[in-house]
Amino acid sequence: MRLRSIIPALFMACAALAGGVALALETPPPASAPANREATPVDPEAKRVAQALIEEILTASHAAEIYGDLQRTLRDVYIPMMREIIQGGYPGMPDPNPEVTAQLAKLLTAMDYMRKAGEELDVALAENRGAIVSDFAAQLAREASRDEIADVRAMMDLPAVRKGFDVLYAASKLMTGYTYEDSRIVSEFSAWAKQLDAAKNLKGLPGLDGNAVSVPSAAKVRKAQAVVEDLIRISHLEDTVARVKRFARDVYLPTAPVSEEERAKLAAQIDEFEFTYNMRKALVLALAPSVVASVLSDADLDTLHRFVLTPSFAKGFDLLSNTVVAATAFTKDDILQAEKSFEDFDRKAQVRERAKNDGEKVTDEWQALIDKWREKLADRLSPETRQGLERSLDDLDKTGSPI
Structure with a gap:
């Protein structure tokens, strides 16, 4: 056959x-x-x-x-x-x-x-x-x-x-x-977020879009910072980005079926992404608490924090992180070995064609x-x-x- x-x-x-x-x-x-x-x-x-x-x-x-x-x-x-x-x-x-x-x-x-x-x-x-x-x-x-x-x-x-x-x-x-409870919590959060004026109107950073913005109190900024820190913690953001960068540089770059010229462009794009990400991460971490505090009320901050701390939110990020971990678990040797095996397999298939x-x-x-x-x-x-x-x-x- x-x-x-x-x-x-x-x-x-x-x-x-x-x-x-x-x-x-x-x-x-x-x-x-x-x-x-x-x-x-x-x-x-x-x-x-x-x-x-x-x-x-x-x-x-x-x-x-x-x-x-x-x-x-x-x-x-x-x-x-x-x-x-x-x-x-x-x-x-x-x-x-x-x-x-x-x-x-x-x-x-x-x-x-x-x-x-x-x-x-x-x-x-x-x-x-x-x-x-x-x-x-x-x-x-x-x-x-x-x-x-x-x-x-x-x-x-x-x-x-x-x-x-x-x-x-x-x-x-x-x-x-x-x-079922997870589905209800996610739906409840989605409905709550849609009702927020901030979720509808925040197109950029407050104060930089031409609109006046109230200065939040130090206590409110600290409350917002706690929300941001917990969100970053449960999101596995740092680990996820690190895994994607490693996979792109150590696995995809050397094994991608492209010319050497295209490979050099890919390497430059990876470097650019890493630089841009690090710069924007520092900016976001510095500004996020103040931005969130300026657009959300104390009650909204409490509600948002309650959602962030639910097991359902953590589970969603865990499942996404598990998928990223699995998808980036390949090594360069894994890919090269598989490519050779599939080529051998295809060559034998052509010989045995019926x-x-x-x-x-x-x-x-x-x-x-x-x-x-x-x-x-x-x-x-x-x-x-x-x-x-x-x-x-x-x-x-x-x-x-x-x-």
Whole structure:
């Protein structure tokens, strides 16, 4: 088979195990002639290696954790939030009119059926996990040699590949790392900030835009300074900027696929950024307390400080920092090693290229395997859940989602 096609096939197997709801409900393509997969013998050793590879990808990609986080967030955050928005009184959201309420109710119904489908399919996936891996490994072993599978597995051991999966996992937490209470606090803060005249009118530094400004008291400046210091502390700003600068200078600059002239320009831009950042940081740290104190009342300062000190604010910055840490964890050697491995992989793929009609046959066989497990998983949904989900999704498709 084409060596390149092993990788999409492997992720089909991972999707079957980690994304059961989508797989079970996906509309199958028009039926083609059934592929007789069983007619092709399977090398037992190749199948064993393929199974190990699939398991390794499932572990390295954090597929189960991401899928579980998405289910939890749907159940514990988005569904309760939607209910409260429909009922009225959700922080920062106006009470919906009857037309919007009807649309939101349809969306809530679909979300709730998705939750039920996920819970029902969890049981089916747990019971059939071994069989799914075995089937996909057997198909992989029919279409690829031991050496081809071993080449892909060697790529899985690359630090850059592992770190790439870690970046995706950290980024997924930006959507799934919050609780329902976190969502309410963030929405409440957003609504409060929009109501501030300062948030609407502050275009530049007070006193430098031609408008008169009152001089805040020393006590008020100290209060504002406490807010600024706590905000900088929880934001991990210094650590984040330091990591980005290191990555740009030590990793991206020497490995970027550009000419030496462009590389020299990049180096100059990095130097300029570092100089500008240090200069502006000193200016902001010196002026920020006075600026904040001059545009916010004492009550506003207290409210802002209360928001800054909430665990929800700290969590948001922590999740963002974790993503930056993961994204900048690559080293120069990681990138160069990965580039060489991918070049070798692509060269072998071109050598092992097969005829077009052979590739179409392989595609049909993979599709037949996907259809088999789609039907099996869909059959495990209760009639009420399956029909309700299909009906609610059709309703949304006809009227359009309100969000």
